[in-house]
Amino acid sequence: MQKEILEKLNWRYATKQFKPQAFTPDQRAFLEESLRLTPSSFGQQLWRFVWVDSPLLREELKPFAWNQRQITEASALVVLARPLTFPKDQLDRFFGHLEVVRGKTRQEMAGYEQRILSFTSAKDERELACWMDRQLYIALGNLMTAAALAQIDTCPIEGFEPAHFDRILGFEKLGLKSVVVAALGFRSPEDAYQHQKKLRFEAKDVHLKL
Numbered sequence: 001m002q003k004e005i006l007e008k009l010n011w012r013y014a015t016k017q018f019k020p021q022a023f024t025p026d027q028r029a030f031l032e033e034s035l036r037l038t039p040s041s042f043g044q045q046l047w048r049f050v051w052v053d054s055p056l057l058r059e060e061l062k063p064f065a066w067n068q069r070q071i072t073e074a075s076a077l078v079v080l081a082r083p084l085t086f087p088k089d090q091l092d093r094f095f096g097h098l099e100v101v102r103g104k105t106r107q108e109m110a111g112y113e114q115r116i117l118s119f120t121s122a123k124d125e126r127e128l129a130c131w132m133d134r135q136l137y138i139a140l141g142n143l144m145t146a147a148a149l150a151q152i153d154t155c156p157i158e159g160f161e162p163a164h165f166d167r168i169l170g171f172e173k174l175g176l177k178s179v180v181v182a183a184l185g186f187r188s189p190e191d192a193y194q195h196q197k198k199l200r201f202e203a204k205d206v207h208l209k210l
């Protein structure tokens, strides 16, 4: 099992050229669920995963993502987004949900709520934004790993202009901000990058054991 997982992690690479092959509903549901199951700080799930299924929208986005072909050619494109600011109703929403799922009242969870509040209130708006951004990178990692295990290719994409993505996708209206993007699909046999040797520093140079 461990060997197979490492084989899959070696198999994956940031795919530049995808072949035109649609996901089955099952594959798409798997990818969506792997994002939803991402862990987050205090379990707050301050995110929206925006699947850009419209080819027209993807064409419109492409010039604002360094014209990377993955934007239009991948089987799916997901923009990982967060709220513009920490939402005022976040804790109502979260503890309401917690009560439904776990049957614990907000009163019973008061200590936990206090911990969240002291964590968030110690941060200014910019720090809160960075904290929310970081959660999206965990989601990106989760998605890429889950995809690789299912032999689905991905390309993480930071090479884009968030302000233009936000405008084109109507994020201002939705109170969202794009953080990072993932293209998903199946590698084209013509993508030369798949044959390149993995470029990673040696284990002794990245693991520090004290």
Ligand SMILES: Cc1cc2nc3c(=O)[nH]c(=O)nc-3n(C[C@H](O)[C@H](O)[C@H](O)COP(=O)(O)O)c2cc1C
Pocket (backbone or CB within 6 Å): 012, 013, 014, 015, 016, 068, 155, 156, 157, 158, 159, 160, 180, 198, 199
């Ligand atoms: C956060 C993040 C953003 C990235 N943005 C891009 C991108 O915009 N375009 C691209 O082709 N690759 C992008 N990459 C891919 C990296 O260049 C690639 O993962 C790295 O060189 C390691 O190679 P490998 O993933 O093929 O093993 C990004 C990777 C990460 C983790």
